[in-house]
Amino acid sequence: MTNNKKIMSKLFYHVLISIFGFAMVYPVLWMISGSLKNNTEILNGSLSLIPPNFRWENFVTGWSGFGKITFATFFKNSFFITVVATIGTVISSACISYSFARLRYRGRKLLFTLMIMTLLLPGQILLIPQFIIYHRLGLVPSMIPLILPHFLGQAFFIFQMMQFMAGIPRELDEAAFVDGCSRYGIFRNIVFPLLKPVIVTTIIIQFYWKWDDFQGPLVYLSKPQSYTVSIALKLFADASSRTDYGAMFAMSTLSLLPVFLIFLFFNKYLTEGISTSGLKG
Incomplete structure (x- = not known):
């Protein structure tokens, strides 16, 4: 009898979790389904995930873009901004977190407090003051304001890396210092490689945030040739003409692929702990 209760309890648990999981992923599935429908089929209120007719031409129409600018240009712009900003975030945040966590100097606590x-x-x-500064520097309109701040550290990731770095024994630093390694060498050869789990987390989160950013490109980019995917998707919604929802959903579906692939590729590293980074024994 006890075994039957355990089986029923597990069955109920998995059914309940499956229902909640489907409810959460349903909007994404509906969008993917909408990418293969026409406007009438999308707007008729049907909740069906199976298109009556698979309209693959929506992807061709959406990819053609606007004003002879294809979505290849928009994707290229988004990739450039996102990848460079993510690299800048990882490098700068790691360096600053090492400074706060491992070095001792005057004003360190004050700087850390201001950062928090x-x-x-x-x-x-911060949007208006930053825009005024970049405009006076002659950097508007351009992609530089969307990238440059990420090479100066991001407070959230700095604090996250500091918390992780606190678990790395200082004896490793001291042993390397005795062997003649400089502070820079200790960071580059010992501490930074051990930060792999938190670096992977930073890459995933920062890539998603930057790829999905709409406000930044909207403020700092004015030329269609420099638009990102998030801005280009908004161009499908035209109040003065007929909106092509099928093409918009098709490009929205493609815009999810980079984030999904990044998470899929790095997911195996998220569960790695510090014990897999050379601290055993």
Whole structure:
């Protein structure tokens, strides 16, 4: 009897989780399904995930873009901004977190406090002052304002890396220092390789945030040739003419692939702990 209760309990648990999981992923599935429908089939209110007719031409129409600018250009712009900004975030945040966690110098606590305080500021408050600064520097319109700040450290990731770095024994630093290794050498050869799990987490989160960013490109980019995917998708919704929802859903579906592939590729590293990074024994 006890075994039957355990089996029923597990069955109920898995059914309940499956229902919740399907409810969460259903909007994405509906969007993918909509990429193979025409406007009438999308707007008729049907919840069916199976298109009456598979309209693959939506992908061709969507990829052709606007004004002789194809979505290949928009994807290229998004990839460039996202990849460079992510690399900058990882390098700068790792260096700054090492400074706060491992070095001792005057003003360190004050700088750390000021950095934490920046987490309390909504991005919208900084938008106008930053725009004025970049405009006076002659960097607007361009992609530089979307990339440059990420080479100066990101408070959230700095704090995240500091917390992870606190678990790395200082004896490793001391042993390397005794062997004649400099502070830079200790960071490059010992600490940075051990940060792999938190670096992977940073890559996934930052890539997703930057790829999905709409406000930044909207403010700093004015030429269609420099638009990102997030801005280009908005161009499908035209109040003065007929919106092609099928093409918009088709390009939205393609825009999910980079984020999905990044997560799929790096997912196996998320579960790696510090014990797999050379600290055993």
